[in-house]
Amino acid sequence: MIDGLKERIANAVQNQSQPTVTILSSLLAVEDELGYIPKEAIEQVSDLMSATVNDVWAVASFYPNFRFDPPCDHQIEICWGPSCHIKGAMGLIEAVLDGVNLTEEGDTPDGKVTVRYNTCLGACAQAPVISIDHNLIGGLSPLQAKQRSVETMESATTHDMDGS
Amino acid sequence: MTIPAVTTNFSAITKDATAHWQNITAGTKAWIRIGTALCGKAAGGDDVLASVQASLSNNGIEALVSEVGCLGLCFAEPLLDIQMPGGSRVFYGNVKSEDIDTILNSHIVSGVPVIDKALGYLGEDPVDGIPNLDDHPMRAMSERIALRNAGVIDPYDINQYIANGGYQGLNKVLTEMTTQEVLDEVTGSGLRGRGGAAFSTGTKWGFLAGSGAPVKYILCNCEEGDPGAFNDKGILESDPSTVVEGILIAAYATGASNGYIFIRHGHDGPIDRARAAVSEAYRLGLLGDNILGTDFSFHLEVALTGDSYVSGEETALMEAIEGSRAMPRYRPPFPAQVGVFGKPTNINNVKTMAYVPEIVSKGGEWFSGIGHDRSTGTAILCLSGNLKYTGMVEVPMGLTLRQVIYDIAGGIPNNKSLKFVQTGGPLGGVLGADNIDLVLDFEVFREAGAILGSGGIIAADEDVCIVDLTRALIAFCQYESCGKCFPCRMGMSHLLEVLERICSLKSEPGDLDLMRNIGGNIQAGSLCGHGQLGFNPVSSAIKYFGEEFDAHMVDHQCGTGTCLRPKYSPSLTRRSN
Numbered sequence: 001m002i003d004g005l006k007e008r009i010a011n012a013v014q015n016q017s018q019p020t021v022t023i024l025s026s027l028l029a030v031e032d033e034l035g036y037i038p039k040e041a042i043e044q045v046s047d048l049m050s051a052t053v054n055d056v057w058a059v060a061s062f063y064p065n066f067r068f069d070p071p072c073d074h075q076i077e078i079c080w081g082p083s084c085h086i087k088g089a090m091g092l093i094e095a096v097l098d099g100v101n102l103t104e105e106g107d108t109p110d111g112k113v114t115v116r117y118n119t120c121l122g123a124c125a126q127a128p129v130i131s132i133d134h135n136l137i138g139g140l141s142p143l144q145a146k147q148r149s150v151e152t153m154e155s156a157t158t159h160d161m162d163g164s
Numbered sequence: 165m166t167i168p169a170v171t172t173n174f175s176a177i178t179k180d181a182t183a184h185w186q187n188i189t190a191g192t193k194a195w196i197r198i199g200t201a202l203c204g205k206a207a208g209g210d211d212v213l214a215s216v217q218a219s220l221s222n223n224g225i226e227a228l229v230s231e232v233g234c235l236g237l238c239f240a241e242p243l244l245d246i247q248m249p250g251g252s253r254v255f256y257g258n259v260k261s262e263d264i265d266t267i268l269n270s271h272i273v274s275g276v277p278v279i280d281k282a283l284g285y286l287g288e289d290p291v292d293g294i295p296n297l298d299d300h301p302m303r304a305m306s307e308r309i310a311l312r313n314a315g316v317i318d319p320y321d322i323n324q325y326i327a328n329g330g331y332q333g334l335n336k337v338l339t340e341m342t343t344q345e346v347l348d349e350v351t352g353s354g355l356r357g358r359g360g361a362a363f364s365t366g367t368k369w370g371f372l373a374g375s376g377a378p379v380k381y382i383l384c385n386c387e388e389g390d391p392g393a394f395n396d397k398g399i400l401e402s403d404p405s406t407v408v409e410g411i412l413i414a415a416y417a418t419g420a421s422n423g424y425i426f427i428r429h430g431h432d433g434p435i436d437r438a439r440a441a442v443s444e445a446y447r448l449g450l451l452g453d454n455i456l457g458t459d460f461s462f463h464l465e466v467a468l469t470g471d472s473y474v475s476g477e478e479t480a481l482m483e484a485i486e487g488s489r490a491m492p493r494y495r496p497p498f499p500a501q502v503g504v505f506g507k508p509t510n511i512n513n514v515k516t517m518a519y520v521p522e523i524v525s526k527g528g529e530w531f532s533g534i535g536h537d538r539s540t541g542t543a544i545l546c547l548s549g550n551l552k553y554t555g556m557v558e559v560p561m562g563l564t565l566r567q568v569i570y571d572i573a574g575g576i577p578n579n580k581s582l583k584f585v586q587t588g589g590p591l592g593g594v595l596g597a598d599n600i601d602l603v604l605d606f607e608v609f610r611e612a613g614a615i616l617g618s619g620g621i622i623a624a625d626e627d628v629c630i631v632d633l634t635r636a637l638i639a640f641c642q643y644e645s646c647g648k649c650f651p652c653r654m655g656m657s658h659l660l661e662v663l664e665r666i667c668s669l670k671s672e673p674g675d676l677d678l679m680r681n682i683g684g685n686i687q688a689g690s691l692c693g694h695g696q697l698g699f700n701p702v703s704s705a706i707k708y709f710g711e712e713f714d715a716h717m718v719d720h721q722c723g724t725g726t727c728l729r730p731k732y733s734p735s736l737t738r739r740s741n
Contacts, residue, residue, distance in 0.1 A: 018465050020424075022487020028429050028468055049487075062489040062646075063470025064734075065429065080732070081391025082586055083548040085636045086624050093732045105734060117734045119473065119640060120391035122431060123206035124546060124620070125238030125554035134432075138206035 008033055009041045013048055023049050023059045027066060035071040072107050072114040073156035076100070076149055077131045080117045083124035088142070092128050093117065095142035099149030112156035113149070174335045174456050177448055178326055185327030190250040194227040194272045197253070199243045199315060201234035201401040202394060202433055203555070207241035207258075215261040216244070219268050227272055233402020233437075235315025237302055238555035240283055243315075246271050252287025255297055301572050302553050307534060307542050310518035311558045314402035319437045322444035325405040331450060333521035334412050338458050346417035346524060347373060353528030354540030355520075359385055359476075359513030360588065360617040360693070362539075362606040365520075368510060371500035372418040375508040382415050382423040383485070383504065383511040386434060387469060387476035390589035391640065392620030395544045396514035398556050400427070400434035403518070404441035408464065410517030412450070413524055415462045418510055422463050424485055425514075428475075429468040439466050473644035477692045478511045480646065491648040492692040513618070515544050536562030539605040547573045549622040550580065565600040569623055580625035584708065588617025590637045591697035593704030594630070613704060615697075629726035630709040631716050635663040637701035639733040644694065651689030655682050656698060660733075663702075666713070667727045669720040676706065676713065 012033035013026045023045055030041040037060050046056045060066050078096055080089045097103060100113045107114050121129045126138025130145060132152055140148065188195055196216060200209040213231065220227055227246075237243060240257030246267075247253045254277045256267055263281060270276050277291055284297030297303060308314075317324035325331070337346050351366025372380055384407060388396040400407060411423050425438050442464050445451040453461040467485050469475045475483075475490030482504040484490040503509020519541060523531045532540045539561040545568060548554050552574030559572070565585065569575065576582050582597040592615035595602070602608050609616040624633065642656035659682050665671050683699030690696050706713055715721050722728060 018467070019463075020465060020467060020485070022485075024470065024484060024487040025468065026487075028470065031429075059487065059489055063472055065471040079391075080636065080734075081640070082590060082633065082637060083392050083622050085633060086549045086622065086628050090729065090731060094730050097732075104732065117732065119471070119643065120389065121202075121206075122388075122394050122397050123202040123238075124392050124394055124548035124622075125203050125556070126206035126241070127548055127554075129206055134430075135210075136202060136206035137208075138203075 005034075005038060006040055006044070009038070009044050013041075013044055021049075023051060023056055024063075027056070027060055031066060036067045036069060038068070072111050074112065074133055074152045075114045075116065075131075076152060077116045077118040077121065079119075079121040079127070079129045081120040081124065084128040087127040089128045091142040092130060092140065092145045095146040096130065096149040099146040100153050108153070113153050173449060174331070177331075181323040181326035184323045188228060188324070189247065192249060194249070195247045196227050196229045197232045197245050197247075197315075197318075198229070199234060199241055200231040200433070201398055202431075203234055203238040203398075204241045204243065205433070207238075209242045211261055212242040212244060212259050212264070215264040216268070219264045223265065223269060223273070225268055225272055227268075230318040230321075232317065233314050233319050234398045234556055236311065236556040236558075237283075237300075237553075239553045243283075245286075246277075247287075248272070248275065252285045252289045252291055254285045254291055254294060255283040256281050257283035301574055302555060302557055305559050305563065305567070305572060306557060307560045308558050309522050309531075309542055310399060310406070310515055310544055311402070311556070312522070313406065314399065314556075317403065319402055319404055320440050322405055322441065322448065325403065329525065330405055330521070331409055333524040334409050334416075334450065335456065337413055337416050337524055338456055338460060341524070343373065343417050343419065346413065349524055349528040350417065350520065351528070353523045353531035354535070354538065355516065355523060355531065356539070356606065357513055358515035358544065358618065360615065362616075365512060365516055368500075368512070369414060369418050371498070372420065372508055372510040375500065377508050379422065379507045380418065380420040381504050381507055381509040382411055382418065382420040383478075383481065383509060384411050384423065384425045384514060384517050385476060385478070385481060385511055386425060386427045386438075386514045387473075387481060388514075388618070389428065389473035389476055389644070390618055390620055392548055392586065392622045393546050393589060393618045395546050395556055395619055397431055397434045398546075399514050399518050399544075400425075400438050404434075404437045405445070406518045406521055407438070407514055408441050408445050408451070410520035411464060412455070412462060413520050414510065414512065414517065416460055420462065420510065424465055424467040424504075426467050426469065426481055426485060429470055435466060435468065442466060472646065473640075474646040474692065474694050477694065480692065481511065482509065489646070491646045494691065515618070534560050536560070536603055536605045538607060543604045543616065543619055545619045545621050547621050547623075549586075550576050550582075550625040550628070551623050552577045559604070561604045563604050565595070565602050565604065565621075568604070568621065569600060573623070576623065576625050578625075580627065583624050583626050583628055584630060586622040586624070586633075587620065588615030589620055590640050591615070591693065591700055592617050592620075593700035594633075594708060595704070596708035599708070613707070615700075627724055629722055629724040630705050630712050631663075631722070632667055632726045632731070634701050634705045635660070635667050635731070636733075638663050638698075641694065641698045641701070643734050645698075646694070649690045649695055651686045652695030652698065655686035655695070658682050659686075659699075659702065664731075666716050667722075667731065669716060669722065669727060671717040671720075675717060
């Protein structure tokens with residue numbers, strides 16, 4: 001387990017700046033802090049919101065942006081909305097998966113790269129769009145996308161999930 | 165209610181803001197603006213920004229640098245412009261970092277714009293050798309109301325908004341108008357909801373105004389999960405204060421006390437800029453208790469949702485604000501009676517709110533004089549797909565879709581021809597290339613079986629396989645079904661299974677009838693638009709491209725070859741499915 005995990009969760013959950021604090025807002029705060037929702041966070045959010053663990057889990061399991069184990073060092077998202085589809089998203093997915101040696105979305109076994117398909121990254125006019133560690137990149141060819149994914153994979157040197 | 169006393173603080177606020185704007189635009193330094201909305205970032209806007217800052221410091225050049233939102237010319241991003249004090253803006257499109265030194269040295273130090281790299285100028289003083297950007301096809305037919313400040317002002321600087329007429333509408337309603345007069349003005353403008361349903365905004369506000377409850381909510385919807393639509397995010401990234409002002413006017417007219425701007429988590433540009441606009445409005449006394457010294461009080465915050473397309477549906481949105489699963493509620497009771505946190509609630513889309521300040525400033529009659537028939541005002545369109553010019557435009561209702569595709573967006577590139585257009589988001593269905601003489605008008609689109617909706621327009625050329633695109637659209641509908649209504653939850657999975665079979669060129673006899681049967685059940689048995697409209701992609705595709713379906717299903721051939729290549733859809737469907 002990550003050092004100080006409970007403290008980091010407590011800080012994230014208790015220091016939300018907006019006036020309305022809910023189960024969902026608390027889970028999003030944990031995701032921003034850790035990149036995932038550990039079991040401890042489900043428990044802490046249920047304490048804070050006076051809800052059952054079941055109530056919190058119901059919300060956490062509904063939204064596919066939440067994951068429940070630590071993410072890989074880098075995240076590549078590939079948009080598969082219709083604008084990007086028309087401009088070749090399927091070819092980009094194929095190229096990126098090839099670059100990181102996966103056959104479908106998910107984590108590389110070495111913990112270096114997480115690949116996700118995204119329903120819309122919101123920059124349709126620059127289609128096809130991918131994002132690497134939340135930075136949007138538009139208009140790549142499959143070859144360029146593969147190159148970027150290989151570079152991303154190579155730049156991951158550590159599995160330290162502490163973010164330090 | 166009585167009209168409150170005339171406020172004095174507002175004139176002081178505008179005086180400061182005007183002096184600030186004068187100083188920026190006609191002071192001593194050049195002003196460099198760089199587009200860093202989502203489209204700008206995707207094109208490399210952040211790199212250009214860093215290069216500009218490095219170049220200024222390396223070359224010892226003094227200039228003011230601002231990040232702005234989206235001017236709408238996304239095809240030309242990264243887009244940078246330079247305004248010398250008191251002069252016109254000169255735009256450089258598709259800027260590369262290696263060109264920055266040349267552009268800044270020549271334009272700012274020597275006072276000579278780089279003509280061969282300039283896209284156009286905007287302003288009163290012509291610039292020799294550079295075309296007027298207002299003559300560009302993407303701007304020539306524009307009527308910019310909601311987008312009036314987009315790409316012009318720094319979205320983080322509320323004073324730039326105020327200096328350009330911002331908060332005049334709020335000041336006017338607080339000092340000169342009763343709540344009923346505001347309702348009448350907005351109703352009289354003919355403004356209709358731009359989120360998709362096109363319901364009269366003034367009438368909707370009237371429902372909430374009719375409730376005497378002490379706590380009432382105004383919600384502004386920027387969930388915008390529609391692939392192909394980015395205008396809500398574009399407005400919040402470019403001019404968030406116009407949305408805040410629109411919400412305030414709605415709150416005054418309806419007697420609402422609290423509000424939320426609702427945005428999808430992860431879209432940091434719109435979130436950060438909306439939050440800044442809210443906190444700046446609080447700082448100037450434009451939000452909070454006793455706004456501008458009157459007895460009108462209103463509190464506003466930004467709320468986030470997780471990934472969920474259905475959370476853009478108005479009752480599902482309330483569930484998400486309350487922190488629950490974004491699943492639609494039964495109606496009645498309607499939101500105006502029982503909404504978020506059990507209180508009376510009104511919801512409008514970002515675009516709808518963005519029109520409101522100009523409507524009350526210039527009058528409902530002015531707005532209703534623009535547009536077509538019962539669809540008054542403008543359409544804010546997101547142009548993407550196989551088009552020469554992609555981007556975001558605001559044009560009067562009443563232009564034809566053909567004009568939009570060919571005259572504004574410059575037609576289909578690479579000598580290809582148009583095959584179909586997809587409008588109104590994934591649920592809107594497709595229109596064949598011969599059916600694009602529709603005028604932009606809510607009723608005309610509806611009668612043609614299409615949806616103008618939130619304004620997404622995606623064009624596809626002859627190389628796109630309609631059957632494969634239909635599969636992708638249904639994969640989206642399946643992935644995004646919230647799971648509450650089983651006809652949608654299971655029906656979408658079943659539809660996708662059939663379409664995957666067709667795309668694998670292994671369809672079975674009766675598959676078309678099977679899909680129609682499933683689609684009818686989804687439509688009849690679903691609580692919200694996701695299920696009620698979710699068969700549109702299939703039914704419209706079959707209507708316009710029956711022969712292509714036959715080729716896949718009877719001859720087992722895909723003319724474009726698309727269906728022979730690998731296909732991917734998400735493996736992680738919603739866990740409730």
